[in-house]
Amino acid sequence: MMDASYPPPLDRLLTLGAPDIDEWLEYRELGFGEEHIPELIRMATDEELIRGETEDPAIWAPVHASRALGQLRAEAAIEPLIARxxxxxxxxWVAEELPEVFAMIGPAAIPALSRYLQDRSQPRWPRMTAATSLKNIA
Structure with missing residues (x-):
């Protein structure tokens, strides 16, 4: 397992493994609340976890963290998630699920997503992810 250090209940996300594509966990029922948003953002953007070994269940923790951020409507996560x-x-996963996460976060994400979409210095596929995110919010 990776050397990722996260406090409870975030440490549980390191062991959940691959999430179900269609059935999202109810992260509030797992004990997550607004007070966990900063650590969830850290986990969702943790390069060690994102680039980890494929057989390690911890590589899925950023997906779970992002889903939790969406369910918490975490506006603080908008820019860090766009950076992905x-x-x-x-x-x-980034192209398919982050638009769903932004849909949950809601209209607060529209300005940042619009700026990203209009930034022609960004590559095409990431801009398409921004466009899909905007469509999902609408």
């Missing part, structure tokens, strides 16, 4: 768009070329 550059991974959409190599990580299907």
């Amino acid at each position: 768009f550059h991974e959409s070329d190599e990580d299907d």
Whole structure:
């Protein structure tokens, strides 16, 4: 297992493994609340976890953390999650699930997503992820 240090209840996300594509866990029922948002953001963007060994269940913790952030409507997560768009070329999860997360966060994400979409210096596929996110919010 990776050397990731997270307090409870976040440490549980390190052991859940691959999430179900269609059935999202109810993260509030697992004990997550607004007080966990900063650590969930840290986990959702943790490069060690994201780039970890495929057989380690901890590599799925950023997915669970992002889903929890969506369910918590965590506006503080908007910019950090947008920063993951550059991974959409190599990580299907980013392109497929982050738009769902942004839909849960809601209209507060529209300005940042719009700026990203309009930034022609960003690659095409990450901008498509921003467009899909905006569509899902609408």
